[in-house]
Amino acid sequence: MKGNPEERAVQLGEYITETGATVRSAAKAFGISKSTVHKDITYRLEKQNHALYDEVQKVLRVNKEERHLRGGAATRQKYHPEIE
Secondary structure: OOHHHHHEEEEHHHHHHOOOOOOOHHHHOOOOHHHHHHHHHHHHHHHHHHHHHHHHHHHHHHHHHHHHHHHHHHHHHHOOOOOO
């Protein structure tokens, strides 16, 4: 997904708010790096569409609060796949 970075930032913001995606999953969906996603949604989006930027930040805050839980679940699944 090349093209205009400002348009990409808005598309990423809409995708993240609609799906609740993490930076990593958004990067994979758009075929770009995590650092590009992060730059787009923190710097470019704030200047482009501040209301959308606020919504994206809410989703990212929730993802950050839950990431240690996701990591623990992934580790548990890796070493104890029989336990759900």
